[in-house]
Amino acid sequence: MTEATRSADGTTDASVDVAAEGARIAAGVSRVVQGKDGVVRLALVVLLAEGHLLIEDVPGVGKTTLAKALAGSIDASVRRIQFTPDLLPSDVTGVAVYDQETREFEFKPGAVFANVVVADEINRASPKTQSALLECMEERQVTVDGVSYELARPFIVMATQNPLEMEGTYPLPEAQRDRFTARVSMGYPDPAAELAMLDDRATTDPLAALRPVADAAMVRALVAAVGRLHVSDAVRRYVVALVEATRRSSELRLGASPRAGLQLLRAARASAALDGRDHVLPDDVQALAVPVLAHRLLLSSEATVGRRSTEQVVTSLLGSVPVLRGR
Structure with a gap:
């Protein structure tokens, strides 16, 4: 240290x-x-x-x-x-x-x-x-x-x-x-x-x-050290794609806000720093997507009747949104 x-x-x-x-x-x-x-x-x-x-x-x-x-x-x-x-x-x-x-x-x-x-x-x-x-x-x-x-x-x-x-x-x-x-x-x-x-x-x-x-x-x-971590353009675009996917989902009547995307990226930076890395990986974003996004979302009436949870919806979106590559 x-x-x-x-x-x-x-x-x-x-x-x-x-x-x-x-x-x-x-x-x-x-x-x-x-x-x-x-x-x-x-x-x-x-x-x-x-x-x-x-x-x-x-x-x-x-x-x-x-x-x-x-x-x-x-x-x-x-x-x-x-x-x-x-x-x-x-x-x-x-x-x-x-x-x-x-x-x-x-x-x-x-x-x-x-x-x-x-x-x-x-x-x-x-x-x-x-x-x-x-x-x-x-x-x-x-x-x-x-x-x-x-x-x-x-x-x-x-x-x-x-x-x-x-x-x-x-x-x-x-x-x-x-x-x-x-x-x-x-x-x-x-x-x-x-x-x-x-x-x-x-x-x-x-x-x-x-x-x-x-x-x-x-x-x-x-x-301050966490805020200096490098975030590639591909990771930034991946965060935006996840947030946009919640807004388009038929299972949700309220998607994630721009604030949600900002906080997801900040949390991913902190997670990467705790792992000793100087850059953020898509894995950091994926690991934090459920705890950061799920509580902000509101289910549609159909999803509620189907006993879906917002955590399940976010997990499904993680499987459907492609991970962008690049530096």
């Missing part, structure tokens, strides 16, 4: 070994979230792609633990928001409070002003409160009473949600889902990992023993 040096403004100048640093972060998270290496890697890909992660599954499988473990592996500001039906938008973004002494309004930052925001059970809040995250997730800023406040970098929202058939949940609007770079389902652990969990957590909490292995400046340097 190349030793990083800091400039006067606090940024990191020298190049860093993304694969090595990423492996260190992943190793720390995997000590807490056992038997889920693929899920941990996807979370790290989203972090390095400057995106946001939606973790969806039934209660009790470790959604919040994953979010807190990734946050604990980075020495940066972390805030957790428990989304409930009575949560207000101002609780998330902040509010301007009148100061009696100065006779002026003073802005009190909300919970979203952190490097890592853990939005727990996001779909238990009302759509109005969910919408409070729209601006900060896309523009990295919050506007209150006409004044915009920049958010710190890195900034990632790691949201957990329960399936919609659970009681007391509200569906995320399409605009909200489109701002999440990827969606992942935790799934149940295998018997060996679950047995190890029963032994390890009988007397100790692995989250309490987790120590940061990177700081915010290092993450910014990793993100």
